[in-house]
Amino acid sequence: MTAATPSVRDPRDPSDSGRPQAPGTGRTRPDARDEGRATAGRRDTREARDTREARDTRPDGDGPTRRHASTGRPAAARATALFSHRAARKLLPLAVAAALLVPLALAFPGAGSWPAQLAVDLSGPLGRAGDWIIDHRDSHPLFLYFFGHVSNAVVICVRAVYTVLLAAGWLGVTALAGLVAWRLAGIRLALTCVAAFAACGLLGMWVPTMQTLALMAVAVTAAVAVGALLGLAAGLSPRTDRALRPVLDTMQVLPAFAYLLPMVLVFGIGVPAAVLATVVYAAPPMARLTALGLRDADAGVLEASASLGATGRQRLFSARLPLARRQLLLGVNQAIMTGLSMAVIASVIGAGGLGDRVYQALASVDVGAALAAGIPIVLLAVVLDRTADAAGNRLGATPDPAREKHLLRRVFGGWYGRLLTVLAAVAAAVAGRIADTSLWPESWTVPIAEPVNRAVAWMTAHLYSGVPVVGGTADWSARFTGWVLDPLRTGLQAAPWWTLLLLAGAVALLVGTWRTALTAVLALAAIGVLGVWEPSLDTLSQVLAAVAVTLVLGFAIAVGAARSARAQRLLRPVLDVCQTMPQFVYLIPVVALFGVGRAPAAAAAVVYALPAVVRITTQGLSEVNPAAMEAARSLGATRSQQLWQVQLPLARPALLLAVNQAVVLVLAVVIIGGLVGGGALGYDVVLGLAQGDLATGLVAGAAIVCLGLLLDRVTQPAKEA
Amino acid sequence: MPARPPRTVRPPRTNRRRRLAAALAATTGLAVLSACGAADMTRQSSPYAAAQGAKTVTLSVQSWVGAQANTAVASYLLEHELGYRVDTVQVDEVPAWDALSQGRVDAILEDWGHPEQEDRYVKGKKTITPGGDLGVTGHIGWFVPTYFAEEHPDVTDWKNLDKYADQMRTPESRGKGQLMDGSPSYVTNDKALVKNLDLDYEVVFAGSEAAQITQIKQFAKERKPFLTYWYTPQWLFERVPMTEVKLPEYKEGCDADPEKVACAYPHTPLQKYLNTRFSESGGKAAAFLKKFHWGVEEQNEVSLMIAEEKLPPEQAAKKWVENNREVWEPWVR
Incomplete structure (x- = not known):
């Protein structure tokens, strides 16, 4: 920004550059690809450095607060004041929200689900809109003179x-x-x-x-x-x-x-x-x-x-x-x-x-x-x-003219x-x-189809059940569904709706600002208003469970990989393939292993989201300041102490980013999981596409948008500072 | 980035302006050119069709293998006997009607009965013309594996299904028995049926036929009991023998209100449909597709080659065509 266009914000202020500040790791979806690309390592690191720079220059909260708090008081007092002030500032909107919600909650005391009085049924108008489009597509000027030409131009x-x-x-x-x-x-x-x-x-x-x-x-x-x-x-x-x-x-x-x-x-x-x-x-x-x-x-x-x-x-x-x-x-x-x-x-x-x-x-x-x-x-x-x-x-x-060229x-x-x-x-x-x-x-x-099919058949035949000690994949799937997915879903669906709104608001406030919280709460409320509260919570439970698995596996792999350059080299092609391979390819083997249901959807989601998490975490861990590591080592810290007390805390931004990535990527695949029995919103979208049912499909699509916004906001720290 | 000397500050200004003007003119010209005529949304062929100047037919393939078998044999004959180029597009059933109406595909070879679409496109818009019977009669129903039906013969009556509900339980069926349904695109009344017959079952949608088949095979390998929505003719019966569960008898009109259905599915003679314009001016190809007519065994033979022997559809079709000249010869004449 030049002097000619005075800007209130610092040009490097991340709030100004928003998410794209970190082409390597900062954005959400494209990074999945970005990470998945078989990029030359040097670029990855270069971009990571950009991220770090951008993050380092990020103010630790909003400007006004800091200025207010730092008006000439002793350091310790200032710190406590800052803390209490910030805490109060953070709690205030929550209190307001609670005050607003409690009367609503009393008015609609329904046990768990979103009250029907607050929902809007869109199936009528949307169905009519769909019919209108199909009936008028061949005759209406909008189609004849605009969409028709667009379509023809594309075809040509x-x-x-x-x-x-x-x-x-x-x-x-x-x-x-x-x-x-x-x-x-x-x-x-x-x-x-x-x-x-x-x-x-x-x-x-x-x-x-x-x-x-x-x-x-x-x-x-x-x-x-x-x-x-x-x-x-x-x-x-x-x-x-x-x-x-x-x-x-x-x-x-x-x-x-x-x-x-x-x-x-x-x-x-x-x-x-x-x-x-x-x-x-x-x-x-x-x-x-x-x-x-x-x-x-x-x-x-x-x-x-x-x-x-x-x-x-x-x-x-x-x-x-x-x-x-x-x-x-x-x-x-x-x-x-x-x-x-x-x-x-x-x-x-x-x-x-x-x-x-x-x-x-x-x-x-x-x-x-x-x-x-x-x-x-x-x-x-x-x-x-x-x-x-x-x-x-x-x-x-x-260009270097002096360099000898071939x-x-x-x-x-x-x-x-x-x-x-x-x-x-x-x-x-x-x-x-x-x-x-x-x-x-x-x-x-x-022809590679036949050997591959034989291999897959062998795998599914031998892993599905009856594997000694660990049990077959069918048992895992049943246990995962029974012990993780079901309780989560029941819990979410049984919780009173206003508790969930408050919870979403509180989590968003903890990681972000009141604006983040507002977006999160509104997104969740919109889901209820659209009348897809239950299926959305079903999808949410799948996302949460799959994210948990992804993070546990991803962090474990990353901690291992960060220690050895050779492991990273070996891992890279595997991660590339996992990320660029279309999900449709591995949906079927996943069904063969885990049976129809929500478990295979979650498994496919883990396969897809794992590479991004592993990459980001590995990168974050291996770029921890070597001086800090050296210091820890010379102080006699054990390897696990180094990991838990130095490496992980220092890599915190990368870890948070990994969580955010995991959430968004998992959501994308859980939706595709509708094709293998994932049910919920994914099934509704598939149904909408398969039956040309605009009402179901679009409402589910809108709910997915809201869910995505909610999940993204509650996992993206201080983005909208 | 270091502040480099701004050596590019003075560009060849006129040149750039000229280029800009030219671009602008080109865009306007294009806009005018395209705006003067109406685009016909019913003539929307695939960009991949006729790429090398050949006569092309575009067929829709539905996701089940029976439909793939129809399409494979039809395209093989069109290509090798009649000299057409054939493009296939995989589309779900309902959108396929829409695509057919728009001319994106020329024919659907196997339709399981869509009265609403028939009203809209065949009777209303007249953009689609019936192409006659395929020759195969389709039937949807509830099936249990034969090995289970032999052990418990009374399971084949819907009234006794509740007795077996706990054996059909899965992690997904919420404590009830599982009735597995397939792709959301298929014709189904199962949710209403379960409710109206007051059964202790939960309809679990596999989401796609592929997922459903995989699950059925996996159950069969373990010889576990299961109850599934399925249909004949289907090649899977050759691998996993299944017995139909008798539902209350189908009577004309008993499925008119989708909320109140409490009867079995009808037997549907499967139909072919052609795009009207193609039907009138499609020449030999249209005539061939109208004559295309085969039986359950023939279709299953090809389906099995595709699904079980994993032959590519073209090769399966080639094999069948070589051995069944007397069946297809009348179609191409």
Whole structure:
């Protein structure tokens, strides 16, 4: 921020930059991907350092309080005063809330559930709206002149990209990918790229891969454009930023599944709905990072360009945008990763491509085939991520003319090189055409489905029950359901509704401010008003139980991994795969192991959320100040003392972040768990999609949004300071 | 970032402006171009269709394997005998009607009876045309494994189900017996049935057919009793023999009010439906799909190859087509 636009807030104030302050670890959903990406380690650490910096500069509470408390008193007295003052400040709203709620509670004394008098039944109007849309979709001008064209434009774009990809043939596409990767990052990434595409072909998934790639290309381009525009608006005008931030916040905690129904309703099943759902899902990270980059621009440079007489637009294009390019590229990367995960989930609404193969394999309970389609998704994720990452690093690095370059790289450098790259790819494509192998030759495929299925069958046959000592997975599942999930659900559903509201408010107050608490309480109340109190609490109980398991396992693994670099190296590919593999692939083996019900949903959620928790915690633990560790060691602390009294307390911010991540990720998968008997809100969303039942689906979707907000707020310390 | 000398402060201004203007003009042009005509929401084909200039048919595949078998054989014949390119899209039943009406898919080959959609699209909008019988009769019901029915023959009458409720209990069934239902997209009255017949059972939704099949197989391996919503024809009967539980007899109209249903499910002759425009101008492909007609055994043969031998649908279809020329030859003529 320059002097020209005086800002009340410090530019580094985290409240100003909100969540995007920590591209590596600070955001919610995209990080799942971000963490999941097979990123080069150096970037992870670099971003973690950013996080730390941002956190260190964070004021310890709100400004006014501190100033008030520190008006010339002895230190000890000041401290106690500060404490009591803050405690009082924190308790006051709670008391007010209690005062407001008690009469309500007396008026509607119902034992546990939300009082019916306070609920609104939306099924009538929503059902009518759904019918109206279906009846008027072929005739109403809104559809004829707007949505219809949007839909056609999407179809035309996807078809154009798809045709080009098919025309290029496997030789052309692979050559282009390899060359681009080579130009950006060198021979290793190029080989990875070529190997990845070859693997897609070998698995017999060439055409679906191209379909997904075409869909992705269109969706991500649109998402980047939309996100950049929004981010531009938010980065340049604080007012837009304030208006936009809550919206983006909400979109980040929304599980992908909740986006699908409105799209299907307007566009019907098919590629346009899938592309637009992907755009909506992938745009927020881009918008956030763009805004962040613009706001964080070096004040000195801006001042200099202003003093040289640059106009506003010149300043934007010549100083602010170039300065923000690291964030911009990171945004593009995020958009790609979120887009890819959505492209799979969107197969439920007819996206086609790889996701559809996974989904069809699911129908015939064919884990092997699902895996064969899932691997290309993982490979695409890895390749796209590394390429975008390399592009980012290249932009960040200053060119070093003195460095001796390889002859070939010199040939392929610069504008000529770009032309040469394209020409080489075209040559490869033409060669492929001449050799008449535009599609991957069918004889070159390796069937992996059968061995995988045999392995899964063996596993489920031997682990399901009767395993000595520990018992089979069926027994675990029964115990988990009976001893953890059931009591939790019964407890939540039996607790009077106003107690839960108070509890949510109190927890939110403890970790945040009155604003956090207000959001949390309102979100919970909205769930009640929507009339889905019971199923929402059911979902909540599943989330809580799965988060607990995730955290226990995740922290244990992380503590182990933080001690040895080799363990971390071994862990990384496993974590990558766990995170980028579409959840649909492992839903079925999970059912085979744990039976239908809430337990498999929780298990799938743990698989999905564990990597993020392990990564963040490991990183937090291994970056604990070495001096502090050394000091502890020299004082004769044992290893466990070091861990409990030094490492864990110092890594507290990372641990809290891990909790937040775990909550949001688990919620996303528990919803998908509706497909394997998870019931509750997830089932309602699936039902809404499957039956085109807008009333059930949208209400459940809205409840999920509220639940996500609630969970996010009560686990995100002092975000809205 | 160090304050670099702002060497890029003076950009080639005119150039940039020109580019901006060009972009603006292009956008406006595109907007005008697209706004002048109405977009037809009933002509929405898949972008992947006809990518290489071939005649293309898009078929909807529902999530159950029987439907996959229909589609696999139909697409094999369309591709190899009639020279079409076939695209398949996996869609749930109700959205498939909508997709059919919009022209995103050209045909549904197996429909289990959706009177509401029929009223809306076939009689009302006339965007969908009936394509005749598939030849298979479908039936939904409640089933117990045959090994259990043999031990306890009286379980096959709904009146005795309560006696076995505690044997059918699972962690998910809230202390009652478990009646397992499948995908939320399937036609079901089970919640109302359990309530109206006053049974000591809880309907537990598996959420997807895949989850339901996996669970049934797992139960069967342990030879445990279970009660499940299921339907015939279905390939799983070949692997896990199941016996139907008799519910109060089905009479015409007894399922009219979904809240008050207290009778069995009907036997439904499964239907094919085509997009009206495709039905009229779809040429050989439309004629072929209208003639497509096979029996339970044939469908099950292909289903089993897909689901149990894990053959890819195309190969299963190829195998069946090679051995059953006399069945399909009339369809393509």
